[in-house]
Amino acid sequence: MADEKQKAGSAEDSGGAAGKVTRRSFLSHLGAAGVAATASPLLAAAPAAAAMPEASEAASDAKIVGSVPVSLRVNGKVLKLQVDPRATLLDTLRESAGLTGTKKGCDHGQCGACTVHVNGRRVNSCLSFAVMHEGDEITTIEGIGQPGNLHPMQAAFVEHDGYQCGYCTSGQIMSAVALLKEPCGPTDADVKELMSGNICRCGAYPNIVAAVQQVRLRS
Amino acid sequence: MASIEEVVPASIIGTSLARVDGPLKVSGGAMYSSDHNFPGMLYAVPVCSTIAKGTITSLDSSAAEAMPGVQAVYHRKNIGQLFRAAPPVGFSGLIDERRPPFEDDVIRYYGQYVAVVVAQTFEQAMAASAAVKVSYAGEKPDVSTTLSSDEKPKVDTTRGDADGAFASAAVKVDETYVTPVETHNPIELHASVAVWDGKGFTLYETSQAVGNHREVMAQMLGVPLENVRVISRFLGSGFGGKLWPWPHCLLAAAASRNLNRPVKLVVSRKMMFQNVGHRPLTQQRIRLGATADGMLTSLQHDSLNHTSILDDYGEGCGEATGYLYSTANLRVTSGLVRRNVGNPTAMRGPGAVPGLYALESAMDELAIKLKMDPVELRLKNEPKLDESLGIPFSSRHLKECLTVGAEKFGWSQRKAGVGAMQRDGLTLGWGVGVCSWIAARIGCEATVELKADGTARVACGTQDIGTGTYTILAQIVAEKAGIPIEKVEVVLGDTKLPAGPISGGSWVTSSVIPAVADATQKAMQTVLMAAVQGKDARFAGKKPEDLVFSGGRVQVKGGSAETSVAYAEVLRAANLGGVSGTGKSEGTFGVPPKVSQHSFGAQFVEVTWQPATARLRVNRVVTVIDAGRVLNTRAGRNQIEGAVMMGVGMAMLEHTTYDQRNGAPINSNLADYVVATHADTPQIDVTFLDYPDLSLNEYGARGIGEIGLAGIAAAITGAVYHATGVRVRELPVRIEDLLGGTARA
Incomplete structure (x- = not known):
């Protein structure tokens, strides 16, 4: 009781x-x-x-x-x-x-x-x-976007393993989606520079950049 | 009958698969500890000491208590009884800071919790925490970074006559290497959401080991074990810092019990530098003796690390030293030095990571003295067995790591002299280091359920800290039962589940394989029993041993595949919702080893150096890893790349600095404690040799979470020497270290 x-x-x-x-x-x-x-x-x-x-x-x-x-x-x-x-x-x-x-x-x-x-x-x-x-x-x-209806950037992060623990991932994706409309040069180095405000302590940086570049190429 | 979707590839072990938890992680749906909110939940904010040594003389919480929304201010006199945890046994009862919060009025490190404010909102609690008035009788703290031990160092391993052989060696290296305090800094802040239900606790914790966390919390809170449940569904990584509970966990739980309300406590980034562990300062003297043609005759590794005033944390820098190279004469010692700092704790690759920075740096220095290629020096001193234990290696391919890495890197093009290599106006520096890490299994249980809807569910009380454990478990069940991976649900991170391994030591994968495989087999066997029992059974009249479970279907042995029946249909025919199997793995600790189980690797680094602007960059890394069989190459490669990134931080950027006057970690934020960012990423080429090590499990997997961080700092400082002529023996490499170099512009 x-x-x-x-x-x-x-x-x-x-x-x-x-x-x-x-x-x-x-x-x-x-x-x-x-x-x-x-x-x-x-x-x-x-x-x-x-x-x-x-x-x-x-x-x-x-x-x-x-x-x-x-x-x-x-x-x-x-x-x-x-x-x-x-x-x-x-x-x-x-x-x-x-x-x-x-x-x-x-x-x-x-x-x-x-x-x-x-x-x-x-x-x-x-x-x-x-x-x-x-x-x-x-x-x-x-x-x-949500599972079953992911934004192309979210889908690219899954495909390229653009995370490990996933904790910084929301911020990385929000930055990456905004970056698509920002003046950004074509190279990986350009993307790295514009994404450097988002720390990934797991160090999935190569995969994040690959995901961002894939979406940029397709859009 | 079989539809296309049900056709499963022969094996999904060892392939490149997207993570099963990926869609949740990219959409904000993965639930981390501090994401849990409850009706009536309160917010706790600790008050931290502003001295590092001394005593509290008075604590006045009256102003804070009168502030809006404040429910309570707890301190030594009113938090209630908190106990110490009993001495640990095996992997249970582990906590690094054994003193419960507020146990006495003595302050032993800066930031030690002295009170905690609980309020209706986070903002109210923050404001009130600043209004708690604490007076201290402060003393001068000792946070000195020069270590000397008063006590006789402990001998960790020894053989032959290390001193005599060193004295008579033709070529000698005798140098001391220092690694600074590093702070784990996972991006997820440590957090506890404690829910007291009048009898017990449900604790949402940032934990790499829910089982141990539960035991420690039950003991320290003084409640029966069964009245504590710990949940850690997703962890925003930990790198060792979240292995064991820290004092804030007790504050949240005690406040929840006292107020009979859920309480959320999120540790601030500043507190992450004070209250939840760090990799300690290490000071390591390496003495190498060699013949003129480069055979090691003596190896001595004497290390000290700092620890806190109350607790002993030994970094174990000599972890890999005893077995890495062949030498008849060797001695490894270690000692502790007390400082007014929070207790250190394991950080990714404890022992081996700082230890191999020192040993591999010394090997590079020896190669230079010998005028020998550093790769050749290592190949020359490859042992035939583990000379520290006198037993063979289970699977060691370090020579191949070095030769494959050298080939991929283009090492044969190397010109040995300082500053001898130039490209596009930049000076190139090339360096190499080897890495190694222990392989082991720890006890694990798992349950697998095959369900009548055609799905499967696997449950294990281990955690996924970002390494891919959700996906690995799904792969094992999918492979064993022959069902698509999409059909497998994985449940982790809850003490209600069968006891799983701690997420430490890179041991989870090797430990879960036997348990999950065993559980799946048992569930499959029960499906076969269900297939023959009862008059409605799909194979009534047969015996289970007449049947075979393959590709998610049951059929008569040797019979036509067309007569096979999906297991879901077998279960439905028997009116079963699902059948379960429970499996178990035995740990390898405490059993005298017959083989030496370790992973190996080689790291090759190129730095670029621009003397005119003193600009140093890590440009290119080639890493070859011998870690047994890699179950998922996509997640596996990511682990090694991530470790390399952390290694770039370790070598070039990271160090926690304590104010010598007051003992405060003064760069306690992510702008002043600099970790590697996107812009710091070199070109990284990862190769797995992929030799299965069947001594650990049927797939031959060893674990890859930590090894990639070992050896990288030595390879980088070796490359820095090659480019600049400056040997950096105290990490991180600072530009000011390089300005006096021979290659100065």
Whole structure:
């Protein structure tokens, strides 16, 4: 019985506690129990749920002392959130919007893991506050493509093994997709220079460059 | 009947396959520890000491506690009881910093946790952590980088009369090499998401070893083992730094229990330099004695490394020294020196990586003294057996690594003199180093289920840290059962699964093969039993031994393939949802070895040097690896390329610097601790010799996660000498080291 009470207590807390926890972010903890090359329903659940936030639910979240409302347009959907004015765009995406595909590697704009697109340009989402992006068009890795419907850059990363642990991968791909529209010379050295804001500690650099070059050649 | 999709190639072992977890990794769907969010979850931010030695005299958390959203500030007086873990047995109970957080008020390294703030949001916790007032009685810390041991060094291995043979040697090298503190810096920050349910914990941890993590946490939190579950589905790599738990794990779990709420604690990049281990500073004296024609007569390797005040971490720099070359006289010793630093821990290729930088540098210096080609010197001193243990090698092809590498690199074009090679206005430097790494198996269990929907599921409590373990397990099941790899689901990283190996030592692949193969065979055998039992069975009236399971289908032995039945159909006919088999591998540790199991390789490096601008670049690397059979060449090549990249960082860029005044790691961020980037990538050519080593498992795989980082730094500094005339004996190579060289413009 005591256990039951404690569980109930913690569930109540969740209602009153966090503007940051929504049905979507709760779902995000379900995650991938297993891995298969074909997306099983379980595998598809987490990212798909995360990629399709519902504005109404986010708005219903409980208060954080000193929080302010912000309306973000993420992956084509409007997200109405209550956030701490000090919250970075990165932490807002991950902790409030349940979009955990964007990663935190340094919080200092030094590693590139948090790269997203703001109005079509790549930015380090750890270096700006969420409240600065009212009305901006934000795209995260979840909005680029999903298993079964991958963006050509995502597919090229799979084909060329452009990762190992996968943690910097979202940022690498967001940078690479933005690079396609940037002035960049044709050589591998040009791509390396423009991708050098994204650190891959596993050192999958040759494969990442191969993936980027393949997409550039085909497009 | 058989559709095209069901036709499976004879073997998918040893081919180039895309990773099965790739689509999740490229779409943001792979769940790393800090991606787990829960209703009511709180955020914890530790408070770090601002001295490296001394005691806490007062800690005032009242201002912090009054700040918005703050739920608690924990410190020594209120966190509750945390225990020490019992002494480790084998690969369980392992933790490098054995003192639980807040155990006493003594500060022994900069950044040591003194309190932790828990708040409703990360921003609130960050702000409040800065408002905790801590006063200290500080003393001058010792973070000196010159090491000398007061204690008598430990003799790791010895044979013959190393001193006598060195004294009488015709040609001698006696030099000391230093490798600096390196910080692992996986891009994924260490993180714990702790969920207390009133009785026990579910812990989402950045762990390379969920089983050990569970045992240590249960002991330190004082709860029964069965009340702790540890999950690490995807790891943003670790390179050894995430093998064992660190104090932040206890802070998150204790806070969750105290507040009865889920708690997320993500270690900051700055804390990654203080609180979660590093490769220690090493200082290694190498003495080589040789005959005038280049036969080694004596080899001495005496190393020291720093460790923390409380705990002993021995780097083991002589790891490969005892067996690498033939010499009758050898002695390897090691010792520890205490410093006010966090405890060091294993970093990719511990021991062998710094050790082979020293030994291979000395071999290069010996070759120069002998006026001998450095490749030839190594070929000349190739041993016939492991002379440290007096047993044969299971499979050693180092000579072939050297000859194949020399051929691919174009080594025969080498001109020996300093600065003797030029191209396009650049001075070229060529260098070579050999590498080696232990091969072993550790105990492993796995379960394989063949399901009535035609899929299979393999489960093992090991982890995929980026090396490709998800894919390797899928390959083994696909190959054994003869089903397409797309049909295999792999589940890893959970202590609810059968106990799997730690993701360390490059041992996972060799360890999982026997267990997964065995489990698959057992499941297949059960399918055959189901095929004959019951009146609706597809092969009623036959005996299991009359049948054969091949290509995902069951048929009568010697019968026509047209009469075969898909195993899924066999299971459906018997109204079975699926059948399971459990398999097991035995570890090789603790068993006296009959053969010496190691991997080998050769690294060839070209640097370019522009004296006018002091611009040094690693331009080209040729690596030949003898690591047994490589199960997936695409992921395998990536491992070696990645290790080479880390080697470029080790040789040219990486070093953690401590402020001598206050003991702080002063370059504790990724702008000041420089790691190799895209722009630093040389042309890398990887070759696997691919000789199966059947002493470890039926496929002959040994493991390739670490070996590629060994030898590369020595090859680079050898190339730097060749280009500039400057021998760098303290890593990394700094431009200022080269400005005084003979090749200075």
